[in-house]
Amino acid sequence: xxxxxxxxxxxxxxxxxxxxxxxxxxxxxxxxxxxxxxxxxxxxxxxxxxxxxxxxxxxxxxxxxxxxxxxxxxxxxxxxxxxxxxxxxxxxxxxxxxxxxxxxxxxxxxxxxxxxxxxxxxxxxxxxxxxxxxxxxxxxxxxxxxxxxxxxxxxxxxxxxxxxxxxxxxxxxxxxxxxxxxxxxxxxxxxxxxxxxxxxxxxxxxxxx
Ligand code: PRP
Ligand code: URA
Numbered sequence: 001x002x003x004x005x006x007x008x009x010x011x012x013x014x015x016x017x018x019x020x021x022x023x024x025x026x027x028x029x030x031x032x033x034x035x036x037x038x039x040x041x042x043x044x045x046x047x048x049x050x051x052x053x054x055x056x057x058x059x060x061x062x063x064x065x066x067x068x069x070x071x072x073x074x075x076x077x078x079x080x081x082x083x084x085x086x087x088x089x090x091x092x093x094x095x096x097x098x099x100x101x102x103x104x105x106x107x108x109x110x111x112x113x114x115x116x117x118x119x120x121x122x123x124x125x126x127x128x129x130x131x132x133x134x135x136x137x138x139x140x141x142x143x144x145x146x147x148x149x150x151x152x153x154x155x156x157x158x159x160x161x162x163x164x165x166x167x168x169x170x171x172x173x174x175x176x177x178x179x180x181x182x183x184x185x186x187x188x189x190x191x192x193x194x195x196x197x198x199x200x201x202x203x204x205x206x207x208x209x
Contacts, residue, residue: 002178004167005043012039016160016183020198026207030083033132033205036160036182037087041128044158044180045091048072048126073098073119073152077131077143080201084130084158098122100129100143109192111142116150123151132201134162134181135194137169144174160201161185163194 007013015032018024024032050065072095074088075081085097101115119125127147134140140157147155157170158180165188170179185194193199203209 001175002171004171004179004181006181006184007040007043009039012036012182015039016198019160019204020196022199024204026204029204033083033160034087034090037084037130037158038090040158040180040182041088041091044128044156044178048092067092067094071125072096073122073125073127075100075118075127075129075143075147077102077129077139078115080133080205081129081131083132083201083205088128088130095128096125098127098147100146102139102142104139104192109136109138111139113142113146116146118147118150118152122147123153125152125154127152127155129155129157130159131157132160132205133194133197134159134166134170134179135188136163136192137166137173140166140170141173144170144177148174156180161194161197163188 015036019029019032049068049071051068052063053066054063072092074095075098076085078099078101096119098118102111102113105112129143155177157177160182162181162184187195189195
């Protein structure tokens with residue numbers, strides 16, 4: 001069974017608190033999403049593969065360990081997942097980026113796919129699926145289904161806020177993946193929004209409400 005990591009780092013908690021506030025501007029929300037993605041990504045990338053490389057310092061030749069950058073893929077779930085991409089790329093600039101487009105049907109709350117484009121060699125990569133919200137879990141489960149159908153195997157899921165229902169659903173559907181969460185919330189409301197949550201992450205990132 002994959003592990004669930006909930007961050008208790010004060011910087012992450014502070015920034016998530018700012019993102020929850022309803023009067024936080026779109027600009028600030030977007031900047032905070034990038035900062036939290038970097039802070040979370042620092043820990044979520046702890047087990048990334050390294051390779052030995054020979055380099056020359058001003059003193060001598062030596063062997064050092066460097067990231068196998070070409071082995072990483074970041075896959076945001078459109079559209080709110082895009083808010084995590086820049087923060088992750090700041091950490092692993094050579095990573096490839098795939099996209100999975102899903103939206104929740106407003107009536108059924110079921111995910112509807114509209115786009116999927118992944119790096120050709122996705123089966124070789126350590127994949128970070130990113131989305132700020134894990135509510136019912138439907139979108140994350142569907143996105144990871146698509147990625148696995150296309151050969152992806154080594155998958156980590158990262159989100160800002162998760163409801164207990166979403167964590168359970170995702171773990172049941174994909175018991176092999178690790179889940180990184182900045183904050184675990186109480187429950188879902190009747191519209192399947194996370195409570196207390198931060199509202200609609202896509203609207204808050206892009207000012208569409
Ligand atoms: C949001 C969010 C997740 C999904 C989570 O996307 O970014 O993808 O809802 O909900 P779930 O766990 O119940 O599936 P939304 O469907 O609002 O689309 P958007 O990012 O385009 O706004
Ligand atoms: N999607 C969001 O953007 N927010 C929620 O609270 C639930 C799903």
